[in-house]
Amino acid sequence: MTTATFVINLNNVPNSDNYHLSAEIDTRKGGENAQNLGKIENFLKGERVAFLVYATDNIDVSKLDVRSSDGSISPTGRTFLIEQKQQFQISGDEDSLSLNKPLKTITSRRWFGNNLEQLLHGIEFNESNTQIELKKIDTPANKLKNTTPAIVEFVYTSTAHLFYLNLPSTDEKDYPVLVRVAYNESES
Secondary structure, three states: OEEEEEEEEEEOOOOHHHOOEEEEEOOOOOOHHHHHHOOOOOEOOOOEEEEEEEEOOOOOHHHOEEEEOOOEEEEEEEEEEEEEEEEEEEOOOOOEEEOOOOOOEEEEEEEEOOOOHHHEEEEEEOOOOOEEEEEEOOOOOOHHHHOOOEEEEEEEEEEEEEEEEEOOOOOOOOEEEEEEEEEEHHHO
16 A cells, blocks of 8 residues: 655745645545546555645746655646635634635635524635635624633635546555655745
8 A cells, every 4th residue: 555645845935934835645525536447545656636725826836846755746737626614613702713724715605503604794704715704793791701711613615736646666565655745936
């Protein structure tokens, strides 16, 4: 079985908080690996494994430097809008919520139990679309801090860029492969 580990580098990028770059094996049930290989894990030597790269709009994906410790990388130029689901616990001290992937659109928001929607003036997003900024209604008593805790779930879409890792043919039973995804703003 071959395992892949991803390392992400944002090199020479000023204000790197305004950028997001991440990668993961495509483990979607209807994704490329499920369709092409009939599985989403336990990959074998010589297989062509799909992985997804998520980047904010301020990163030119065509200029990413993607390399592996063994095997080869094949960019496809294909992108997908992928639905993400993420829950947050709100205790009242939060000014923002951090998303796992850059947001394209919010498709739904659901409160479990306590609904704090009426205490928020609205939501905005930071420059990288990875932070949901909670805009609290100005009240002298700061009602959000004095309220009971709540759980909110956001369903949103993110753009994923498809790459393939062509695994090496090896006789070793367990074989790790390292994939580096790097972006250097000074080269773009």
